[in-house]
Amino acid sequence: MQTIVIGHKNPDMDSICSAIGYAELKRLTGNTDVIAARAGNTNERIDFVLHKFGVDAPELITDLSPRVRDVMADEVISITADSSIYEAIQLIEHKQLRGVPVIDGQFHCLGLLSAFKVLHHLVPSRDDTASARVVTAALEEIFHTFAGRMIQGEPALEERDYLLLVGAMGQESFKKRVLRYEGRRVVVILGDREEIQMEAIRAGAAAVVVTGDTPVSAEVLEAAKKHGTTIATSPYDTATTVLLARGAVKVGRKLDSEFVSFPPDALLAAARDEAAPSAQFIFPVIDEGRLVGILSKSDFLKTVPRQLILVDHNELSQAVTGADTLPIVEILDHHRLGGISTHSPILFWNHPVGSASTIVAMCFDQLGVPIPKHIAGLLMAGLISDTLNLSSPTATPVDARILERLAAIAETEPARLAEEIFSVGSPLLTMTPEQAIAADCKEYSEANVRFSVSQIEEISFSHFHKKQKALTEALNAHCRACGYLFATLMVTDINTQNSLLLVCGAEAFLHRIDYPRLAHNQWDLKGVVSRKKQLLPYLLDRLHGMRPE
Ligand SMILES: [Mn+2]
Numbered sequence: 217m218q219t220i221v222i223g224h225k226n227p228d229m230d231s232i233c234s235a236i237g238y239a240e241l242k243r244l245t246g247n248t249d250v251i252a253a254r255a256g257n258t259n260e261r262i263d264f265v266l267h268k269f270g271v272d273a274p275e276l277i278t279d280l281s282p283r284v285r286d287v288m289a290d291e292v293i294s295i296t297a298d299s300s301i302y303e304a305i306q307l308i309e310h311k312q313l314r315g316v317p318v319i320d321g322q323f324h325c326l327g328l329l330s331a332f333k334v335l336h337h338l339v340p341s342r343d344d345t346a347s348a349r350v351v352t353a354a355l356e357e358i359f360h361t362f363a364g365r366m367i368q369g370e371p372a373l374e375e376r377d378y379l380l381l382v383g384a385m386g387q388e389s390f391k392k393r394v395l396r397y398e399g400r401r402v403v404v405i406l407g408d409r410e411e412i413q414m415e416a417i418r419a420g421a422a423a424v425v426v427t428g429d430t431p432v433s434a435e436v437l438e439a440a441k442k443h444g445t446t447i448a449t450s451p452y453d454t455a456t457t458v459l460l461a462r463g464a465v466k467v468g469r470k471l472d473s474e475f476v477s478f479p480p481d482a483l484l485a486a487a488r489d490e491a492a493p494s495a496q497f498i499f500p501v502i503d504e505g506r507l508v509g510i511l512s513k514s515d516f517l518k519t520v521p522r523q524l525i526l527v528d529h530n531e532l533s534q535a536v537t538g539a540d541t542l543p544i545v546e547i548l549d550h551h552r553l554g555g556i557s558t559h560s561p562i563l564f565w566n567h568p569v570g571s572a573s574t575i576v577a578m579c580f581d582q583l584g585v586p587i588p589k590h591i592a593g594l595l596m597a598g599l600i601s602d603t604l605n606l607s608s609p610t611a612t613p614v615d616a617r618i619l620e621r622l623a624a625i626a627e628t629e630p631a632r633l634a635e636e637i638f639s640v641g642s643p644l645l646t647m648t649p650e651q652a653i654a655a656d657c658k659e660y661s662e663a664n665v666r667f668s669v670s671q672i673e674e675i676s677f678s679h680f681h682k683k684q685k686a687l688t689e690a691l692n693a694h695c696r697a698c699g700y701l702f703a704t705l706m707v708t709d710i711n712t713q714n715s716l717l718l719v720c721g722a723e724a725f726l727h728r729i730d731y732p733r734l735a736h737n738q739w740d741l742k743g744v745v746s747r748k749k750q751l752l753p754y755l756l757d758r759l760h761g762m763r764p765e
Pocket residue numbers: 230231528550570571572602
């Protein structure tokens with residue numbers, strides 16, 4: 217069972233650092249199959265911190281919905297098209313299959329061979345009996361199916377259409393019959409009836425198979441040599457020998473070349489819908505033309521061996537796509553509760569401290585696990601970033617105490633690290649307006665309306681005024697595209713501890729904002745720096761006071 221530790225969509229520093237830190241704690245406490253992941257791209261500030269502490273970015277996972285590859289059988293039992301039906305029967309019986317995929321030498325799937333198709337070949341319907349006696353194979357391959365021994369002639373490797381003829385009738389009737397066919401296409405199968413053996417040879421039969429391991433006379437062998445007829449013996453009686461010989465037909469001639477297949481990345485739910493009405497017994501999984509797995513209908517009932525730990529969020533609307541398809545086993549967060557429900561009891565630690573990184577550090581302490589130096593550095597970055605180096609109203613005495621401890625372990629000065637983080641990659645300078653809005657955007661769903669709150673941190677407002685118009689346009693487009701009641705962008709100056717607020721959307725809502733208005737879409741938020749502790753409660757209050765339309 218793989219455990220994925222992951223933060224919210226549009227990951228910020230705290231989301232990334234707390235996920236890496238908590239995954240590391242899980243590993244240090246004996247959970248071997250655990251990875252940290254991120255639900256979106258990093259930004260320059262995050263990249264700077266990861267580089268500074270020598271850590272790779274967590275794996276990018278943007279959709280956790282189960283895929284075909286999660287449940288398919290990847291040890292594929294297959295058969296090549298040039299194998300005989302006899303070999304296919306052995307395989308199907310031995311492995312207890314309902315059929316097998318048929319491949320060529322390069323693992324391309326050519327079709328499917330079902331046990332039903334094999335049965336139909338062995339027991340044809342009455343209308344098909346004429347073709348049922350024709351076997352397309354090399355003589356050697358036909359002999360091989362009944363463990364025959366060649367006692368006269370050269371091994372003929374050339375594949376041809378051979379007609380199986382049983383020499384069971386009287387000499388005159390047989391002679392008439394065998395002459396109806398092209399001799400070189402005929403394989404006569406019979407017991408120790410020497411006069412019929414001689415008729416077959418004189419008619420120029422390709423081969424005579426003498427069944428029941430009965431001896432063949434010197435005269436017959438001599439005549440065969442003269443007429444170029446191959447003589448083989450079979451240890452089985454005539455009826456059995458014919459049955460087995462028919463198994464020499466190549467699998468490639470009996471396969472169903474029309475079949476439903478899936479790529480390994482196909483969504484399992486979509487594959488299930490497509491597979492459900494199909495009579496197909498198995499579904500090849502094909503990647504770049506090659507057969508890489510097999511999906512059976514029973515595979516759709518399997519549980520995907522994966523579970524989630526959410527950090528820095530607890531609302532499904534902020535979680536990675538597909539999070540609702542996997543069990544959530546733990547949540548570590550410091551936000552409002554967003555109405556998540558689970559099937560089983562889970563570890564849920566929601567603590568209104570300044571960052572999820574703070575909680576991760578507390579988890580290390582609680583379990584008595586020393587915090588590795590590089591993890592301490594990352595947790596510092598998450599904490600500093602979320603609390604604007606303890607200056608945000610979200611910062612608590614717990615954060616201050618934890619930051620001091622982390623600083624000692626990481627041997628890093630918090631003020632210095634804060635300065636480094638916030639001076640890298642100003643969102644307003646390095647991003648397009650669309651990117652600046654999307655970089656740290658959280659969607660909320662409340663009282664039947666949806667809205668978003670984006671936040672960017674700058675070390676001054678100097679770049680804002682130039683970008684103000686473009687930002688407002690982009691925010692408007694974002695609001696309309698997502699169908700929100702309103703969308704907001706909070707631009708925070710971490711030095712002066714003030715913010716500017718852009719809001720686009722329903723006029724009725726804009727009217728209710730009573731901060732000092734600087735322009736139609738812009739308000740002055742003096743002393744406001746925290747989205748969740750200051751702005752979000754304010755917006756929710758404004759929203760709840762609105763009359764229903
Ligand atoms: Mn956070």
